[in-house]
Amino acid sequence: MAQAANKKTNPIAFTKQVKAEAKKVTWPTRKETILSTIMVFIMVVMASIFLFLTDQVVATIIRWILG
Numbered sequence: 001m002a003q004a005a006n007k008k009t010n011p012i013a014f015t016k017q018v019k020a021e022a023k024k025v026t027w028p029t030r031k032e033t034i035l036s037t038i039m040v041f042i043m044v045v046m047a048s049i050f051l052f053l054t055d056q057v058v059a060t061i062i063r064w065i066l067g
Contacts, residue, residue: 009017028036
């Protein structure tokens with residue numbers, strides 16, 4: 001049933017399989033990496049601003065309710 005999944009691979013064969021899989025990886029270019037980093041930075045800033053404003057609104061409402 002699940003015996004194939006439990007089959008042990010010797011370290012040498014495992015290393016060869018890892019190298020073969022690593023050759024299949026498509027690495028991003030420098031330009032793609034820089035662009036992705038900038039996009040992540042922008043999204044973090046936007047999320048921070050949103051959470052800050054939401055926190056301020058909720059705090060104001062709570063202060064108003066509690067007097």
